[in-house]
Structure formats: structure tokens, C-alpha cells
Amino acid sequence: QVQLVESGGGLVQAGGSLRLSCAASGRTFSFYTVVGWFRQAPGKERDFVAAIRWSGDSIYYADYADSVKGRFIISRDNAKNTVYLQMNSLKPEDAALYYCAATKGAAISASEDDYDYWGQGTQVTVSS
Numbered sequence: 001q002v003q004l005v006e007s008g009g010g011l012v013q014a015g016g017s018l019r020l021s022c023a024a025s026g027r028t029f030s031f032y033t034v035v036g037w038f039r040q041a042p043g044k045e046r047d048f049v050a051a052i053r054w055s056g057d058s059i060y061y062a063d064y065a066d067s068v069k070g071r072f073i074i075s076r077d078n079a080k081n082t083v084y085l086q087m088n089s090l091k092p093e094d095a096a097l098y099y100c101a102a103t104k105g106a107a108i109s110a111s112e113d114d115y116d117y118w119g120q121g122t123q124v125t126v127s128s
Contacts, residue, residue: 002026002117006100009122012090020085020122022100028081032102035083037074038112039096039124046099048110050074050085063108068094092128097121 008020022035029035036051047065052074054060062074073086083100101115109115 002031002102004100004102004117004119006098006119006122009098009124011125011127014090014092014126014128016090016126017086017088018090018124020087020098020100020124022083022085022119024081024102029076029078029083029102031104032117033104033106034108034115035074035076035100035102036109036115037085037098037100039094039098040121041096044096046112048112049098051108051110052076052083053108061108063110065110087124090124090126092126095124095126097123 003025005023012018034053037049038046039049040046050064050072052060052062071089075084099121100119102117103115105114
């Protein structure tokens with residue numbers, strides 16, 4: 001059974017940093033081709049944050065929502081079977097429940113409909 005587990009959320013002051021982790025169990029991330037991060041604030045739709053796609057073990061591509069470009073970095077650690085989202089210069093508007101998702105699709109996608117497997121989410125709160 002495929003399972004994705006997010007961790008690393010918490011409370012941080014504006015301008016601070018957090019690193020979210022997405023660990024896979026049941027399957028290694030080599031089973032997938034794309035892992036993405038999405039977020040959902042109360043009363044809002046779930047939005048794309050970032051995604052990473054790899055080809056082989058070392059070639060990868062990444063994409064980011066405009067709202068996080070230059071502040072967030074998505075990366076993958078093969079040895080730990082984990083995908084990370086490093087979030088810097090956090091703003092109050094970054095506060096949300098953050099989800100990781102995975103797919104065997106052929107390309108990076110910002111649409112949640114293209115992802116087959118989802119974690120339960122980790123909460124990020126940013127105080128002003």
C-alpha cells in the first residue's frame with residue numbers, strides 16, 4: 001500500500017523558515033516520476049506550491065507557483081526516500097495545511113487532478 005507522510009509543519013514568525021518532509025512508504029519514490037506540494041488555507045481551494053520530476057537518479061526538473069518562487073525550494077533525497085520543501089522568508093499568507101502528492105505522470109503538473117497519491121497534510125502557521 002502506498003503511503004505518503006508529511007512532517008515538519010509548525011508555528012513560525014514571519015520571515016522565518018521551515019522545512020517540510022514527505023516520506024514514502026510501501027513504495028520508494030523511484031516508483032513515481034513527480035512529487036508535488038499543495039496547500040490549502042481555511043475557506044480556500046487547494047493550490048499548487050511546487051513539484052519536482054526526475055529522470056533517472058540525478059536529473060530532475062522543478063516548478064514553483066509564482067507566489068513562492070525565490071523563497072521555496074523543493075528537493076529529493078534518494079537515500080532517505082524523502083522529498084523536501086524548504087520554505088524561507090515565510091509570510092502570513094503562506095499559512096495553510098500543506099500536502100504532498102505523487103504521480104507516475106509524464107510531466108510536472110500544477111493540477112491536483114493529475115496526482116494519484118496524497119498524504120494527510122502538515123499544518124504551517126505563520127505569525128505576523
